[in-house]
Amino acid sequence: MAVDGGRRTQLLRGVLDLCLLAVIQEGPAYGYEMTKRLRARGLSIVGEGSIYPLLARLEREGLVETYRAESNGGPPRKYYRASAQGEAVLAAGLAEWRAARDAVDAVLGVVEAEGVA
Amino acid sequence: VNEFVEKCRREWKRLGVPDPVADEMAGDLAADLDEAAAEGASPEEVLGTGANDARSFAASWAAERGVVELRSRRRPRRALAALAVSAALAIVGLVLLVAAPSRTARMAVSAPLPRVVFLPGRLVRPRAVLPRIWFVPARREQAIAPGDGRAPLWWAGLGVLVVGIAGVGATALVSLRP
Numbered sequence: 001m002a003v004d005g006g007r008r009t010q011l012l013r014g015v016l017d018l019c020l021l022a023v024i025q026e027g028p029a030y031g032y033e034m035t036k037r038l039r040a041r042g043l044s045i046v047g048e049g050s051i052y053p054l055l056a057r058l059e060r061e062g063l064v065e066t067y068r069a070e071s072n073g074g075p076p077r078k079y080y081r082a083s084a085q086g087e088a089v090l091a092a093g094l095a096e097w098r099a100a101r102d103a104v105d106a107v108l109g110v111v112e113a114e115g116v117a
Numbered sequence: 118v119n120e121f122v123e124k125c126r127r128e129w130k131r132l133g134v135p136d137p138v139a140d141e142m143a144g145d146l147a148a149d150l151d152e153a154a155a156e157g158a159s160p161e162e163v164l165g166t167g168a169n170d171a172r173s174f175a176a177s178w179a180a181e182r183g184v185v186e187l188r189s190r191r192r193p194r195r196a197l198a199a200l201a202v203s204a205a206l207a208i209v210g211l212v213l214l215v216a217a218p219s220r221t222a223r224m225a226v227s228a229p230l231p232r233v234v235f236l237p238g239r240l241v242r243p244r245a246v247l248p249r250i251w252f253v254p255a256r257r258e259q260a261i262a263p264g265d266g267r268a269p270l271w272w273a274g275l276g277v278l279v280v281g282i283a284g285v286g287a288t289a290l291v292s293l294r295p
Contacts, residue, residue, distance in 0.1 A: 012273070032149035032163055046159075050167035050174055052146070056181035077147050078141075 012048055015097055019043060019092040020051060021082050022054060024064065030077035031055060055080060063089055121160065122147045124171035125178075142178060196237045197294040203284025206277050213274025223294060 023037040031052060035045060045051060054097065058064045063086035071077045082090065122143050129139040153163045160168040167174030179185045 031145060031147070032152055035163055044162070045165040047163045048165045048166045050140075050178070052164070052167070052174075053177040053181040056178055056183075060181065060183050071148075074152065075144070077148060078145050 009048055012043075015093070016048075016051070016094040017063075018090060019096065020054065020058065020080075021063065021086050021093075022081055025087070025090070026049070028067075028079040028081040030071065030079050033077075036098055058086065062086075070093050119147075121150065121168070121171050125175035128172045128175035132179055132286055134179045134182075136182050138179075138182065138184050142182070196288055199288040200285060200292075203281050203288055205281070206284060207281025210276070210278025210281050212273045213270055214278060215274075217268050217270035217274055 019038060020034055023034050023041075024089055026037075029037060034051060034055075038045065055064070059066055059080070060081055064080045065083045066078050066080055068076045126143055127147065129142070134142075149163055150160060153160070164174060167177070176185070271283060
């Protein structure tokens with residue numbers, strides 16, 4: 001028997017790095033700001049792993065660049081932006097995700113159309 | 118917020134994260150948590166499941182920063198070393214159990230009583246009539262008597278074997294823990 005929460009976590013784990021790279025494409029962001037951008041698009045990380053270790057890994061792998069800057073009236077924050085390598089990884093990952101999503105949709109979509117629960 | 122950050126700090130200190138790195142991570146974390154709290158967001162919305170376990174969260178973050186080893190990466194080497202030591206102890210204990218006598222050998226020595234030997238007089242002196250009496254020192258005799266207790270070496274072997282087996286079991290349990 002599948003565990004729904006576990007499946008969602010596994011699915012998200014495979015693409016959360018792409019999601020982070022995607023939300024900082026629209027502009028550099030610090031950790032919590034990225035969480036808010038994800039949430040604004042309907043993706044909550046409540047019940048999922050934290051983004052901080054993942055951001056650290058992206059930085060270690062050279063997929064993001066960081067700098068410190070003053071936030072709005074708050075303390076200096078660590079901002080993240082995608083590096084050239086990160087943008088390439090995002091483009092490749094996006095293609096992989098879409099291909100996988102289409103293939104899965106092609107299988108599961110038929111099941112749904114036939115009304116099989 | 119402060120409590121969570123302090124727990125993370127303690128974990129980073131325990132793991133040996135350099136102070137400047139720990140200060141940076143703690144500062145970023147505190148700023149994000151403060152901002153979230155001001156907006157009415159829960160720590161879970163900032164940290165995900167990490168909010169439930171500060172130590173794991175801190176260790177995972179430090180590991181991904183590359184300043185400490187991931188626990189899961191350290192575990193096989195340590196577990197292997199612990200397993201090897203435990204198995205060696207068990208083998209040593211087993212060898213002692215087999216090699217050591219199971220019962221104490223108690224040696225009893227008979228008293229050196231003299232034996233009386235009668236020899237015909239003519240064998241000693243051709244013309245003697247009366248027999249001569251010769252005292253011959255008794256031969257020392259040994260007797261092995263089974264004892265009641267186990268030999269100390271046997272008990273030591275049993276102890277080492279038990280410790281070794283317990284070590285193997287404990288290592289296996291810890292290694293299989295998710």
